Amino acid sequence: MAVLVVADHDNSALKDNTHKVVTAALAISGDVDVLVAGTNTAALAGEAAKIAGVRKVLTAESAELGQGLAEAFQDVVAGLMGGYDAVLTPATTQGKNFSPRVAAKLDVAQISDVIEVVDANTFVRPIYAGNALETVQSSDAKKVLTVRPTAFKAAAEGGSASVESVSAPAAPAKSRFVDQQIVKSARPDLGAAKIVVSGGRAMGSAEEFQAVIEPLADKLGAAVGASRAAVDAGYAPNDYQVGQTGKVVAPELYVAIGISGAIQHLAGMKDSKVIVAINKDPDAPIFQVADYGLVADYKAAVPELMSALAAAGK
Amino acid sequence: MKVLVPVKRVIDYNVKARVKADQTGVDLANVKMSMNPFCEIAVEEAVRLKEKGVATEIVAVSVGPAQAQETLRTALAMGADRAILIQTDQDLEPLAVAKVLKAVVAEESPELVLMGKQAIDGDNNATGQMLAALLDWPQAAFASEVVVEGGKAKVTREVDGGLQTLDVDLPAVVTADLRLNEPRYASLPNIMKAKKKPLDVKELSSLGVDTAAKLKVLKVTEPPKRSAGVKVETAADLVSNLKTAGVL
Numbered sequence: 001m002a003v004l005v006v007a008d009h010d011n012s013a014l015k016d017n018t019h020k021v022v023t024a025a026l027a028i029s030g031d032v033d034v035l036v037a038g039t040n041t042a043a044l045a046g047e048a049a050k051i052a053g054v055r056k057v058l059t060a061e062s063a064e065l066g067q068g069l070a071e072a073f074q075d076v077v078a079g080l081m082g083g084y085d086a087v088l089t090p091a092t093t094q095g096k097n098f099s100p101r102v103a104a105k106l107d108v109a110q111i112s113d114v115i116e117v118v119d120a121n122t123f124v125r126p127i128y129a130g131n132a133l134e135t136v137q138s139s140d141a142k143k144v145l146t147v148r149p150t151a152f153k154a155a156a157e158g159g160s161a162s163v164e165s166v167s168a169p170a171a172p173a174k175s176r177f178v179d180q181q182i183v184k185s186a187r188p189d190l191g192a193a194k195i196v197v198s199g200g201r202a203m204g205s206a207e208e209f210q211a212v213i214e215p216l217a218d219k220l221g222a223a224v225g226a227s228r229a230a231v232d233a234g235y236a237p238n239d240y241q242v243g244q245t246g247k248v249v250a251p252e253l254y255v256a257i258g259i260s261g262a263i264q265h266l267a268g269m270k271d272s273k274v275i276v277a278i279n280k281d282p283d284a285p286i287f288q289v290a291d292y293g294l295v296a297d298y299k300a301a302v303p304e305l306m307s308a309l310a311a312a313g314k
Numbered sequence: 315m316k317v318l319v320p321v322k323r324v325i326d327y328n329v330k331a332r333v334k335a336d337q338t339g340v341d342l343a344n345v346k347m348s349m350n351p352f353c354e355i356a357v358e359e360a361v362r363l364k365e366k367g368v369a370t371e372i373v374a375v376s377v378g379p380a381q382a383q384e385t386l387r388t389a390l391a392m393g394a395d396r397a398i399l400i401q402t403d404q405d406l407e408p409l410a411v412a413k414v415l416k417a418v419v420a421e422e423s424p425e426l427v428l429m430g431k432q433a434i435d436g437d438n439n440a441t442g443q444m445l446a447a448l449l450d451w452p453q454a455a456f457a458s459e460v461v462v463e464g465g466k467a468k469v470t471r472e473v474d475g476g477l478q479t480l481d482v483d484l485p486a487v488v489t490a491d492l493r494l495n496e497p498r499y500a501s502l503p504n505i506m507k508a509k510k511k512p513l514d515v516k517e518l519s520s521l522g523v524d525t526a527a528k529l530k531v532l533k534v535t536e537p538p539k540r541s542a543g544v545k546v547e548t549a550a551d552l553v554s555n556l557k558t559a560g561v562l
Contacts, residue, residue: 069480070443070453093456093474094473096455097455100408100441100443101447102447103409104443104445105447108409110438112440125437126437127340127435127437127534128331128340129437131331131332131340133535134534135535136531138528139530140528175452175453176480176482177479178468178480195561231493232493239475244434245491245492252561253561253562263330264327274556274559275543276552287543292555293543293544294549304549305549307549308550311553312554312557
Protein backbone atom coordinates (compact mmCIF):
# COMPACT_ATOMS: atom_id res chain seq x y z
CA MET A 1 0.00 0.00 0.00
CA ALA A 2 1.12 3.56 -0.71
CA VAL A 3 0.60 6.66 1.39
CA LEU A 4 0.54 10.32 0.39
CA VAL A 5 1.69 13.11 2.72
CA VAL A 6 0.65 16.66 1.94
CA ALA A 7 3.57 18.96 2.73
CA ASP A 8 3.22 21.98 5.01
CA HIS A 9 5.02 25.06 3.70
CA ASP A 10 4.61 28.79 3.19
CA ASN A 11 5.73 28.79 -0.47
CA SER A 12 9.24 29.76 0.63
CA ALA A 13 10.30 27.06 3.09
CA LEU A 14 9.17 23.59 4.04
CA LYS A 15 7.85 23.39 7.61
CA ASP A 16 9.04 20.82 10.13
CA ASN A 17 5.42 19.57 10.33
CA THR A 18 6.04 17.81 7.02
CA HIS A 19 8.86 15.73 8.56
CA LYS A 20 6.65 14.83 11.51
CA VAL A 21 3.76 13.69 9.35
CA VAL A 22 6.19 11.61 7.26
CA THR A 23 7.03 9.76 10.50
CA ALA A 24 3.32 9.03 11.04
CA ALA A 25 3.00 7.91 7.40
CA LEU A 26 5.98 5.55 7.70
CA ALA A 27 4.16 3.84 10.58
CA ILE A 28 1.42 2.93 8.10
CA SER A 29 3.45 1.98 5.05
CA GLY A 30 6.99 1.96 3.72
CA ASP A 31 5.86 3.60 0.48
CA VAL A 32 5.49 7.27 1.35
CA ASP A 33 5.20 10.00 -1.26
CA VAL A 34 5.05 13.71 -0.47
CA LEU A 35 2.89 16.21 -2.37
CA VAL A 36 4.18 19.78 -2.51
CA ALA A 37 1.34 21.98 -3.77
CA GLY A 38 1.68 25.74 -4.08
CA THR A 39 4.13 28.07 -5.76
CA ASN A 40 7.93 27.85 -5.82
CA THR A 41 7.46 24.08 -5.69
CA ALA A 42 10.76 23.18 -7.38
CA ALA A 43 12.82 24.49 -4.45
CA LEU A 44 10.40 23.08 -1.87
CA ALA A 45 10.42 19.67 -3.56
CA GLY A 46 14.22 19.64 -3.26
CA GLU A 47 13.85 20.01 0.51
CA ALA A 48 11.12 17.36 0.72
CA ALA A 49 13.21 14.91 -1.33
CA LYS A 50 15.87 14.99 1.40
CA ILE A 51 13.52 13.62 4.09
CA ALA A 52 14.62 10.08 4.93
CA GLY A 53 12.09 7.43 3.94
CA VAL A 54 10.34 9.42 1.23
CA ARG A 55 9.93 7.44 -2.00
CA LYS A 56 8.84 10.19 -4.38
CA VAL A 57 7.95 13.88 -4.27
CA LEU A 58 5.09 15.18 -6.39
CA THR A 59 4.71 18.86 -7.19
CA ALA A 60 1.60 20.72 -8.24
CA GLU A 61 2.00 24.40 -9.01
CA SER A 62 -0.67 27.08 -9.32
CA ALA A 63 -1.47 30.48 -7.85
CA GLU A 64 -4.63 29.12 -6.16
CA LEU A 65 -2.67 26.36 -4.48
CA GLY A 66 -0.16 28.95 -3.33
CA GLN A 67 -3.02 30.88 -1.75
CA GLY A 68 -4.18 27.73 0.02
CA LEU A 69 -7.68 27.63 -1.46
CA ALA A 70 -9.46 24.55 -0.11
CA GLU A 71 -11.27 23.87 -3.39
CA ALA A 72 -7.99 23.76 -5.32
CA PHE A 73 -6.35 21.46 -2.75
CA GLN A 74 -9.40 19.20 -2.75
CA ASP A 75 -9.17 18.76 -6.52
CA VAL A 76 -5.46 18.00 -6.67
CA VAL A 77 -5.38 15.66 -3.65
CA ALA A 78 -8.61 13.79 -4.45
CA GLY A 79 -7.36 13.49 -8.04
CA LEU A 80 -4.23 11.67 -6.87
CA MET A 81 -5.99 9.25 -4.54
CA GLY A 82 -6.49 6.64 -7.25
CA GLY A 83 -2.88 5.64 -6.58
CA TYR A 84 -2.89 5.82 -2.77
CA ASP A 85 -4.48 4.00 0.15
CA ALA A 86 -4.16 6.87 2.60
CA VAL A 87 -3.51 10.60 2.68
CA LEU A 88 -2.01 12.30 5.72
CA THR A 89 -2.14 16.04 6.24
CA PRO A 90 -0.74 18.06 9.15
CA ALA A 91 -3.60 19.26 11.38
CA THR A 92 -2.80 22.92 10.74
CA THR A 93 -5.52 25.41 9.80
CA GLN A 94 -4.60 24.74 6.19
CA GLY A 95 -4.83 20.96 6.57
CA LYS A 96 -8.07 21.17 8.53
CA ASN A 97 -9.47 23.41 5.81
CA PHE A 98 -9.17 21.10 2.81
CA SER A 99 -8.72 17.56 4.14
CA PRO A 100 -12.40 17.00 5.06
CA ARG A 101 -13.32 18.06 1.51
CA VAL A 102 -11.06 15.31 0.18
CA ALA A 103 -12.68 12.77 2.52
CA ALA A 104 -16.17 13.79 1.44
CA LYS A 105 -15.21 13.54 -2.25
CA LEU A 106 -13.88 10.03 -1.65
CA ASP A 107 -16.94 9.20 0.50
CA VAL A 108 -14.81 8.14 3.45
CA ALA A 109 -14.52 9.28 7.06
CA GLN A 110 -11.83 11.73 8.08
CA ILE A 111 -9.89 10.81 11.18
CA SER A 112 -8.94 14.15 12.68
CA ASP A 113 -5.89 15.04 14.76
CA VAL A 114 -4.33 11.57 14.93
CA ILE A 115 -1.76 11.28 17.75
CA GLU A 116 -0.84 7.61 17.36
CA VAL A 117 -0.83 5.09 14.53
CA VAL A 118 -1.65 1.66 16.02
CA ASP A 119 -1.74 -0.13 12.67
CA ALA A 120 -2.72 0.69 9.08
CA ASN A 121 -6.42 0.79 10.03
CA THR A 122 -6.33 1.82 13.68
CA PHE A 123 -5.60 5.25 15.07
CA VAL A 124 -5.76 7.15 18.36
CA ARG A 125 -7.11 10.69 18.59
CA PRO A 126 -8.06 13.06 21.41
CA ILE A 127 -11.71 14.02 21.95
CA TYR A 128 -13.48 16.28 24.47
CA ALA A 129 -10.66 18.83 24.56
CA GLY A 130 -8.08 16.14 25.20
CA ASN A 131 -9.93 14.75 28.23
CA ALA A 132 -10.34 11.39 26.49
CA LEU A 133 -8.46 9.41 23.87
CA GLU A 134 -10.45 7.51 21.26
CA THR A 135 -9.05 4.48 19.45
CA VAL A 136 -10.85 4.07 16.12
CA GLN A 137 -10.68 1.41 13.45
CA SER A 138 -11.48 2.44 9.91
CA SER A 139 -13.39 0.22 7.50
CA ASP A 140 -12.82 2.58 4.57
CA ALA A 141 -10.71 1.41 1.64
CA LYS A 142 -8.95 4.77 1.61
CA LYS A 143 -8.01 6.63 4.76
CA VAL A 144 -8.01 10.38 5.13
CA LEU A 145 -6.16 11.53 8.24
CA THR A 146 -5.09 14.82 9.70
CA VAL A 147 -2.12 14.31 11.98
CA ARG A 148 -1.19 16.30 15.07
CA PRO A 149 2.46 17.09 14.29
CA THR A 150 3.50 17.56 17.93
CA ALA A 151 2.68 13.89 18.63
CA PHE A 152 5.36 12.60 16.24
CA LYS A 153 9.13 13.02 15.98
CA ALA A 154 10.45 14.65 12.85
CA ALA A 155 11.79 12.24 10.23
CA ALA A 156 15.53 12.64 9.69
CA GLU A 157 17.21 14.16 6.66
CA GLY A 158 19.25 12.02 4.32
CA GLY A 159 16.85 10.81 1.66
CA SER A 160 17.16 11.32 -2.06
CA ALA A 161 13.68 10.87 -3.48
CA SER A 162 12.85 11.52 -7.12
CA VAL A 163 10.70 14.51 -8.00
CA GLU A 164 7.92 14.58 -10.56
CA SER A 165 5.30 17.17 -11.32
CA VAL A 166 1.58 16.54 -11.55
CA SER A 167 -0.89 18.84 -13.21
CA ALA A 168 -2.64 21.41 -11.04
CA PRO A 169 -6.38 21.53 -11.63
CA ALA A 170 -8.07 24.53 -13.22
CA ALA A 171 -8.65 27.51 -10.94
CA PRO A 172 -11.76 27.20 -8.76
CA ALA A 173 -14.13 29.86 -10.00
CA LYS A 174 -16.29 30.12 -6.88
CA SER A 175 -13.76 31.43 -4.38
CA ARG A 176 -11.03 33.99 -4.69
CA PHE A 177 -8.13 35.08 -2.53
CA VAL A 178 -8.31 38.75 -1.57
CA ASP A 179 -5.39 39.31 0.78
CA GLN A 180 -3.70 38.18 3.96
CA GLN A 181 -2.06 39.71 6.99
CA ILE A 182 0.67 37.46 8.36
CA VAL A 183 2.18 38.38 11.70
CA LYS A 184 5.93 38.77 11.23
CA SER A 185 8.09 37.39 13.99
CA ALA A 186 11.78 36.75 14.43
CA ARG A 187 11.01 34.23 17.18
CA PRO A 188 10.71 30.50 16.57
CA ASP A 189 7.42 29.15 15.23
CA LEU A 190 4.97 28.49 18.09
CA GLY A 191 4.13 24.98 16.93
CA ALA A 192 7.77 23.90 16.63
CA ALA A 193 9.52 25.85 19.43
CA LYS A 194 11.49 24.00 22.12
CA ILE A 195 10.44 26.58 24.70
CA VAL A 196 7.14 28.47 24.84
CA VAL A 197 6.40 31.39 27.18
CA SER A 198 2.68 32.13 27.45
CA GLY A 199 0.83 34.99 29.10
CA GLY A 200 -2.75 35.18 30.28
CA ARG A 201 -5.39 37.65 31.31
CA ALA A 202 -3.36 38.75 34.35
CA MET A 203 -1.18 40.88 32.04
CA GLY A 204 -3.95 43.44 31.89
CA SER A 205 -2.91 45.16 28.66
CA ALA A 206 -1.12 44.62 25.37
CA GLU A 207 1.72 46.92 26.55
CA GLU A 208 2.18 44.88 29.71
CA PHE A 209 2.10 41.64 27.68
CA GLN A 210 4.87 42.96 25.44
CA ALA A 211 6.85 44.35 28.35
CA VAL A 212 6.70 41.15 30.44
CA ILE A 213 6.28 38.12 28.20
CA GLU A 214 8.32 39.04 25.14
CA PRO A 215 11.65 39.92 26.84
CA LEU A 216 11.46 36.66 28.82
CA ALA A 217 10.75 34.74 25.61
CA ASP A 218 13.67 36.43 23.88
CA LYS A 219 15.98 35.61 26.78
CA LEU A 220 15.00 31.94 26.54
CA GLY A 221 14.93 31.85 22.73
CA ALA A 222 11.28 30.89 23.11
CA ALA A 223 8.10 31.34 21.09
CA VAL A 224 5.34 33.45 22.62
CA GLY A 225 1.92 32.01 23.35
CA ALA A 226 -1.22 33.30 25.00
CA SER A 227 -4.41 32.08 26.61
CA ARG A 228 -7.73 32.73 24.95
CA ALA A 229 -8.55 35.33 27.60
CA ALA A 230 -5.42 37.31 26.70
CA VAL A 231 -6.19 37.06 22.99
CA ASP A 232 -9.86 38.00 23.36
CA ALA A 233 -8.88 41.00 25.48
CA GLY A 234 -6.57 42.13 22.67
CA TYR A 235 -3.32 41.70 24.63
CA ALA A 236 -1.87 39.31 22.03
CA PRO A 237 -2.64 38.51 18.37
CA ASN A 238 -4.95 35.54 17.87
CA ASP A 239 -2.38 33.28 16.22
CA TYR A 240 -0.59 33.25 19.61
CA GLN A 241 -3.49 31.35 21.14
CA VAL A 242 -2.63 27.99 22.67
CA GLY A 243 -5.53 25.65 23.31
CA GLN A 244 -8.31 23.48 21.95
CA THR A 245 -9.33 26.18 19.49
CA GLY A 246 -5.87 27.62 18.92
CA LYS A 247 -2.56 25.86 18.50
CA VAL A 248 -1.55 22.63 20.15
CA VAL A 249 2.05 22.76 21.36
CA ALA A 250 4.29 20.19 23.03
CA PRO A 251 7.60 21.95 23.70
CA GLU A 252 10.36 20.81 26.06
CA LEU A 253 9.46 23.69 28.37
CA TYR A 254 6.16 25.54 28.66
CA VAL A 255 6.07 28.57 30.95
CA ALA A 256 2.52 29.73 31.80
CA ILE A 257 2.42 33.17 33.36
CA GLY A 258 -0.81 34.54 34.77
CA ILE A 259 -2.80 31.70 33.17
CA SER A 260 -5.42 29.97 35.33
CA GLY A 261 -5.43 26.76 33.26
CA ALA A 262 -8.95 26.26 31.87
CA ILE A 263 -9.46 22.83 30.27
CA GLN A 264 -9.54 24.41 26.82
CA HIS A 265 -6.06 25.85 27.42
CA LEU A 266 -4.70 22.62 28.94
CA ALA A 267 -5.82 20.75 25.81
CA GLY A 268 -3.27 22.78 23.88
CA MET A 269 -0.20 22.35 26.09
CA LYS A 270 -0.49 19.47 28.54
CA ASP A 271 1.78 17.24 26.46
CA SER A 272 4.70 19.62 27.05
CA LYS A 273 7.70 17.88 28.64
CA VAL A 274 8.10 20.30 31.54
CA ILE A 275 5.42 22.79 32.55
CA VAL A 276 6.16 25.81 34.73
CA ALA A 277 3.35 27.91 36.17
CA ILE A 278 3.69 31.35 37.73
CA ASN A 279 0.42 32.47 39.25
CA LYS A 280 -0.52 34.34 42.39
CA ASP A 281 -3.58 32.13 42.98
CA PRO A 282 -2.36 28.93 44.70
CA ASP A 283 -5.62 27.19 43.73
CA ALA A 284 -5.34 27.91 39.99
CA PRO A 285 -5.93 24.66 38.04
CA ILE A 286 -2.68 25.21 36.12
CA PHE A 287 -0.78 24.03 39.23
CA GLN A 288 -2.38 20.56 38.84
CA VAL A 289 -0.42 19.99 35.62
CA ALA A 290 2.66 22.09 36.39
CA ASP A 291 5.94 20.31 37.18
CA TYR A 292 7.23 23.45 38.87
CA GLY A 293 4.89 26.01 40.33
CA LEU A 294 5.74 29.42 41.71
CA VAL A 295 2.95 31.08 43.66
CA ALA A 296 3.76 34.74 43.13
CA ASP A 297 2.62 37.87 41.37
CA TYR A 298 4.20 37.83 37.92
CA LYS A 299 5.12 41.51 38.35
CA ALA A 300 7.71 40.52 40.93
CA ALA A 301 8.43 36.98 39.76
CA VAL A 302 9.27 37.65 36.12
CA PRO A 303 12.00 40.27 36.83
CA GLU A 304 13.44 37.89 39.45
CA LEU A 305 13.33 35.09 36.92
CA MET A 306 15.10 37.30 34.38
CA SER A 307 17.92 38.04 36.81
CA ALA A 308 18.12 34.40 37.96
CA LEU A 309 18.46 33.38 34.31
CA ALA A 310 21.17 36.01 33.82
CA ALA A 311 22.97 34.70 36.91
CA ALA A 312 22.75 31.19 35.47
CA GLY A 313 24.46 32.39 32.32
CA LYS A 314 21.41 32.78 30.09
CA MET B 315 -31.59 35.59 1.68
CA LYS B 316 -32.25 32.41 3.58
CA VAL B 317 -29.59 31.25 6.06
CA LEU B 318 -29.39 27.70 7.35
CA VAL B 319 -27.67 27.27 10.70
CA PRO B 320 -26.82 23.74 11.83
CA VAL B 321 -26.48 23.47 15.63
CA LYS B 322 -25.31 20.62 17.84
CA ARG B 323 -26.23 19.61 21.39
CA VAL B 324 -23.04 18.75 23.25
CA ILE B 325 -21.69 18.40 26.78
CA ASP B 326 -21.49 21.86 28.38
CA TYR B 327 -18.04 23.34 27.80
CA ASN B 328 -17.47 23.90 31.52
CA VAL B 329 -17.98 20.23 32.35
CA LYS B 330 -14.90 18.01 32.51
CA ALA B 331 -15.67 14.92 30.46
CA ARG B 332 -15.26 11.63 32.35
CA VAL B 333 -14.38 8.41 30.63
CA LYS B 334 -16.59 5.40 31.42
CA ALA B 335 -14.90 2.61 33.37
CA ASP B 336 -15.69 0.05 30.64
CA GLN B 337 -13.88 2.26 28.07
CA THR B 338 -16.92 2.40 25.76
CA GLY B 339 -17.12 6.18 25.74
CA VAL B 340 -17.57 9.32 27.78
CA ASP B 341 -20.20 9.26 30.52
CA LEU B 342 -23.00 11.61 29.45
CA ALA B 343 -25.63 10.41 31.97
CA ASN B 344 -26.84 13.32 34.14
CA VAL B 345 -24.29 15.67 32.59
CA LYS B 346 -25.28 19.22 31.68
CA MET B 347 -25.70 19.59 27.92
CA SER B 348 -25.75 22.86 25.96
CA MET B 349 -25.48 24.25 22.47
CA ASN B 350 -21.93 23.82 21.13
CA PRO B 351 -20.20 27.22 21.68
CA PHE B 352 -19.18 27.56 18.01
CA CYS B 353 -22.80 26.91 16.96
CA GLU B 354 -23.91 29.77 19.23
CA ILE B 355 -21.51 32.05 17.38
CA ALA B 356 -22.96 30.88 14.05
CA VAL B 357 -26.53 31.56 15.25
CA GLU B 358 -25.49 34.99 16.51
CA GLU B 359 -23.90 35.87 13.16
CA ALA B 360 -27.04 34.78 11.29
CA VAL B 361 -29.18 36.94 13.58
CA ARG B 362 -26.86 39.91 13.01
CA LEU B 363 -27.16 39.38 9.23
CA LYS B 364 -30.93 39.50 9.65
CA GLU B 365 -30.73 42.65 11.77
CA LYS B 366 -28.67 44.27 8.99
CA GLY B 367 -31.39 43.37 6.51
CA VAL B 368 -29.15 40.92 4.65
CA ALA B 369 -30.82 37.70 5.79
CA THR B 370 -34.59 37.34 5.51
CA GLU B 371 -35.09 33.98 7.18
CA ILE B 372 -32.97 31.92 9.57
CA VAL B 373 -33.61 28.20 9.76
CA ALA B 374 -31.86 26.33 12.57
CA VAL B 375 -31.36 22.61 12.07
CA SER B 376 -30.06 19.91 14.37
CA VAL B 377 -29.40 16.23 13.81
CA GLY B 378 -29.73 14.25 17.02
CA PRO B 379 -31.96 12.90 19.77
CA ALA B 380 -35.34 14.31 20.87
CA GLN B 381 -33.55 16.41 23.53
CA ALA B 382 -31.86 18.42 20.76
CA GLN B 383 -35.21 20.25 20.55
CA GLU B 384 -33.99 22.24 23.58
CA THR B 385 -30.93 23.30 21.60
CA LEU B 386 -33.13 24.37 18.71
CA ARG B 387 -35.40 26.33 21.10
CA THR B 388 -32.28 28.17 22.28
CA ALA B 389 -31.49 29.07 18.66
CA LEU B 390 -35.09 30.24 18.20
CA ALA B 391 -34.84 32.34 21.37
CA MET B 392 -31.66 33.94 20.01
CA GLY B 393 -33.52 34.98 16.86
CA ALA B 394 -33.84 32.06 14.42
CA ASP B 395 -37.24 32.00 12.68
CA ARG B 396 -37.93 28.28 12.60
CA ALA B 397 -36.23 25.02 13.33
CA ILE B 398 -35.92 21.50 12.00
CA LEU B 399 -34.88 18.47 14.02
CA ILE B 400 -33.70 15.43 12.11
CA GLN B 401 -34.30 12.95 14.90
CA THR B 402 -32.07 9.96 15.49
CA ASP B 403 -30.56 8.19 18.47
CA GLN B 404 -27.57 7.13 16.38
CA ASP B 405 -24.34 9.02 17.08
CA LEU B 406 -23.48 10.11 13.55
CA GLU B 407 -20.02 10.73 12.12
CA PRO B 408 -19.31 14.11 10.47
CA LEU B 409 -19.68 12.68 6.94
CA ALA B 410 -23.12 11.28 7.79
CA VAL B 411 -24.18 14.61 9.31
CA ALA B 412 -22.90 16.41 6.20
CA LYS B 413 -25.01 14.07 4.02
CA VAL B 414 -28.09 14.72 6.16
CA LEU B 415 -27.47 18.47 5.96
CA LYS B 416 -27.09 18.18 2.19
CA ALA B 417 -30.59 16.67 2.07
CA VAL B 418 -31.89 19.55 4.22
CA VAL B 419 -30.17 22.08 1.91
CA ALA B 420 -31.88 20.43 -1.08
CA GLU B 421 -35.27 21.01 0.56
CA GLU B 422 -34.63 24.47 1.97
CA SER B 423 -32.36 25.98 -0.72
CA PRO B 424 -30.53 28.43 1.56
CA GLU B 425 -27.99 30.81 0.04
CA LEU B 426 -25.71 30.55 3.05
CA VAL B 427 -24.98 27.76 5.50
CA LEU B 428 -23.43 29.24 8.62
CA MET B 429 -22.11 26.78 11.19
CA GLY B 430 -19.52 26.30 13.90
CA LYS B 431 -15.97 25.31 12.99
CA GLN B 432 -15.97 22.31 15.30
CA ALA B 433 -18.00 20.60 18.00
CA ILE B 434 -16.29 20.42 21.38
CA ASP B 435 -17.17 16.74 21.89
CA GLY B 436 -15.78 15.03 18.77
CA ASP B 437 -13.30 17.87 18.00
CA ASN B 438 -13.40 16.79 14.36
CA ASN B 439 -13.58 20.16 12.57
CA ALA B 440 -14.88 18.48 9.42
CA THR B 441 -18.66 18.70 8.93
CA GLY B 442 -18.80 22.16 7.31
CA GLN B 443 -15.99 21.41 4.87
CA MET B 444 -17.58 18.04 4.01
CA LEU B 445 -20.96 19.68 3.40
CA ALA B 446 -19.34 22.24 1.09
CA ALA B 447 -17.60 19.46 -0.86
CA LEU B 448 -20.79 17.37 -1.17
CA LEU B 449 -22.71 20.40 -2.45
CA ASP B 450 -19.77 21.52 -4.60
CA TRP B 451 -20.04 24.92 -2.92
CA PRO B 452 -17.13 27.17 -1.99
CA GLN B 453 -16.25 27.38 1.67
CA ALA B 454 -14.76 29.86 4.08
CA ALA B 455 -13.75 28.05 7.24
CA PHE B 456 -12.68 29.62 10.58
CA ALA B 457 -14.35 32.95 9.85
CA SER B 458 -13.66 35.94 12.09
CA GLU B 459 -15.53 38.44 9.89
CA VAL B 460 -18.30 37.97 7.34
CA VAL B 461 -19.59 40.66 4.96
CA VAL B 462 -22.36 39.62 2.55
CA GLU B 463 -23.10 41.79 -0.47
CA GLY B 464 -23.99 41.38 -4.13
CA GLY B 465 -24.31 37.59 -4.16
CA LYS B 466 -20.90 37.16 -2.53
CA ALA B 467 -19.46 36.82 0.92
CA LYS B 468 -16.21 38.49 1.87
CA VAL B 469 -14.85 36.43 4.72
CA THR B 470 -11.80 37.02 6.89
CA ARG B 471 -10.40 33.72 8.12
CA GLU B 472 -8.14 32.86 11.03
CA VAL B 473 -5.16 30.97 9.65
CA ASP B 474 -1.84 29.92 11.18
CA GLY B 475 0.31 33.03 11.22
CA GLY B 476 -2.46 35.59 10.88
CA LEU B 477 -5.57 36.36 8.84
CA GLN B 478 -6.64 35.67 5.28
CA THR B 479 -9.50 37.26 3.37
CA LEU B 480 -11.48 35.34 0.74
CA ASP B 481 -14.27 36.31 -1.60
CA VAL B 482 -16.73 33.42 -2.09
CA ASP B 483 -19.71 33.22 -4.42
CA LEU B 484 -23.02 32.36 -2.79
CA PRO B 485 -24.34 29.83 -2.06
CA ALA B 486 -21.48 28.96 0.26
CA VAL B 487 -20.64 27.30 3.57
CA VAL B 488 -19.05 29.50 6.23
CA THR B 489 -17.78 28.07 9.52
CA ALA B 490 -17.48 30.33 12.56
CA ASP B 491 -14.37 30.80 14.65
CA LEU B 492 -14.34 32.10 18.22
CA ARG B 493 -13.68 35.70 17.41
CA LEU B 494 -16.49 36.15 14.87
CA ASN B 495 -18.75 37.63 17.55
CA GLU B 496 -19.96 37.52 21.13
CA PRO B 497 -23.22 35.53 21.19
CA ARG B 498 -26.17 37.20 22.92
CA TYR B 499 -28.09 35.74 25.82
CA ALA B 500 -31.69 34.84 25.08
CA SER B 501 -33.99 37.12 27.07
CA LEU B 502 -36.90 35.65 29.02
CA PRO B 503 -39.57 37.16 26.70
CA ASN B 504 -37.68 35.73 23.70
CA ILE B 505 -37.45 32.32 25.37
CA MET B 506 -41.26 32.44 25.83
CA LYS B 507 -41.78 33.55 22.21
CA ALA B 508 -39.46 30.80 20.97
CA LYS B 509 -41.86 28.20 22.35
CA LYS B 510 -44.42 29.30 19.76
CA LYS B 511 -42.04 29.31 16.78
CA PRO B 512 -42.34 26.35 14.36
CA LEU B 513 -40.15 23.32 15.04
CA ASP B 514 -40.52 20.43 12.59
CA VAL B 515 -39.39 17.01 13.69
CA LYS B 516 -38.48 14.53 10.97
CA GLU B 517 -37.21 11.01 11.41
CA LEU B 518 -33.74 10.48 10.00
CA SER B 519 -34.98 7.38 8.16
CA SER B 520 -37.44 9.53 6.15
CA LEU B 521 -34.53 11.26 4.35
CA GLY B 522 -33.13 8.09 2.79
CA VAL B 523 -29.53 9.08 3.54
CA ASP B 524 -26.84 6.43 4.09
CA THR B 525 -25.54 7.17 7.58
CA ALA B 526 -23.74 3.89 8.28
CA ALA B 527 -20.66 4.34 10.49
CA LYS B 528 -17.31 4.00 8.76
CA LEU B 529 -15.29 4.07 11.95
CA LYS B 530 -15.52 1.61 14.81
CA VAL B 531 -14.61 2.97 18.22
CA LEU B 532 -12.50 0.24 19.82
CA LYS B 533 -12.07 2.03 23.12
CA VAL B 534 -12.10 5.38 24.83
CA THR B 535 -9.46 5.84 27.48
CA GLU B 536 -8.23 8.51 29.85
CA PRO B 537 -5.14 10.38 28.72
CA PRO B 538 -2.00 9.59 30.74
CA LYS B 539 -1.95 11.59 33.96
CA ARG B 540 0.91 13.96 34.66
CA SER B 541 2.76 13.20 37.85
CA ALA B 542 2.32 15.77 40.59
CA GLY B 543 4.76 18.65 40.45
CA VAL B 544 6.49 20.67 43.12
CA LYS B 545 6.04 24.22 44.29
CA VAL B 546 9.22 26.28 44.39
CA GLU B 547 9.78 29.28 46.64
CA THR B 548 11.83 31.63 44.49
CA ALA B 549 12.69 32.34 40.88
CA ALA B 550 16.28 31.23 41.56
CA ASP B 551 15.00 27.83 42.82
CA LEU B 552 12.92 27.58 39.67
CA VAL B 553 15.93 28.19 37.41
CA SER B 554 18.10 25.66 39.25
CA ASN B 555 15.31 23.06 39.06
CA LEU B 556 14.93 23.66 35.34
CA LYS B 557 18.68 23.31 34.87
CA THR B 558 18.61 20.00 36.74
CA ALA B 559 15.68 18.86 34.59
CA GLY B 560 17.82 19.65 31.55
CA VAL B 561 15.37 21.97 29.82
CA LEU B 562 17.45 25.14 30.12
